[in-house]
Amino acid sequence: MASDVLLQHLDYLLALAAERHFGRAAARCHISQPTLSVAIRRLERDLGIVIVQRGRRFEGFTEEGQRVVAWAQRITAERDEMLADLERMQGRLTVTARLGAIPTAVPASPFVTTEFLSRNPAASVRIEALSSREIARRLADFEIDAGLTYLDDESLPGTRSVELYREQYVLVASADDALMGKPQVTWAEAAGLELCVLTTTMRNRHILDANMAAEGIHYRPAVEADSVDALYAHLRHSRRATIASTAWLPQLGVPQGFSARSMAKHGPSPAIGLVVLDRAPASIVAAAFVAVATDIDLAGRIDHFWTSTQS
Known part of the structure; x- marks a missing residue:
């Protein structure tokens, strides 16, 4: 041979x-x-x-x-890691960093990528919206350097993770709806609206359905979509509503004529974090992402923005 x-x-x-x-x-x-x-x-x-x-x-x-x-x-x-390591030794990193993100984490991804590019100005970033399972597969196949995904029992074995924030849910609906006058909305109350939600193939939808079930509610959405942008597009041209994560708001905001109110909590809030392969030697790009995720207080930034919208 x-x-x-x-x-x-x-x-x-x-x-x-x-x-x-x-x-x-x-x-x-x-x-x-x-x-x-x-x-x-x-x-x-x-x-x-x-x-x-x-x-x-x-x-x-x-x-x-x-x-x-x-x-x-x-x-x-390993070849790419060798080249990246040599670039790092010369004080620069010119690679294209590959980041996979579940759709609900895409709106929060600029917090990570902006800091990454600030620290590595010669680098670039390519982001793909992927399911949590696809992120796991692509990490294992070395097709992405890091992922933004849920941190739970379905996480990929052999990975290292850094928690970034926990999803807090809010109802985004027309400002003149009676529910917007309440400090907190129940899932049963939200189910009475024409809701726009993500499709049943997505983990966020499973979480929403579980919260509805906790209040004994079986609901039928008016619109189902596979991206957060699509949900917001339907809000802007109708009086429909959605149940959003506060992590979406710094980038997407609340549409004009709409308001946001906290949803009742049932159990612990799902954690979103950065995941990379746990291998030695560590990937230079993955290590750079981990350093960013460790240093930025993303949960604090999201909470601050949400609090400011309610004052």
Whole structure:
């Protein structure tokens, strides 16, 4: 078996694993499809195995191919870490940091990314809205450097986390609604409104449904969406309402003509935090994110903003 495997060929293989289509993988690598195909066959020849199941189109990886993809993820991650470490030693970090965030944490992400870029002005950040499960998978596959997600029993084993804040829920509804005159709103009362909420595939929705159930309520939302922006868009053009996290308010605010009131609490508030892989040596980018998450008082900033809106 040859040992002169080219790192570039591993990059091509990972592009194919991500796209699962030769044409799209080639476009992702900015090369022609024949060039990609030749590189994959060269990799197979160097390793002495069949990596790709081929038919008229890409049909998946062989068992050996799946193992090679896993090793390629590790090898390229270590290469990137080596380059980042050398940059750090020279007093700069020019990488593109990859951050995954559950949709409900996206509005709070600028607090983290702004501080990260302030400390690493030569770097950039790419943010993707992902489910908590997708964040776990992409961390394990070295496809993202850190995630903003719920910290609970479903968190990925082998990770390190830093709690950033706990979700506090508020009803955002028309300012002239009678409920807005109350200091606190029950979930049963909120269920009587035309609510816009996230879809049932999302953890935030499960939390909202559990709070409704705690008051014996089964409700039917007027609008379901897969992003916080979509919920707010429906508020601005109707008299519908939503149950928001106070963490959304510093960035999204309260729409004109609307008010926000605290929701009754049932049990502990869900924690949102930064998660990274717990590995040695530590990822330079992940360590930089952890340093930011440890230093910023995000919970205090969110609480201060919420308090100021009620004064």
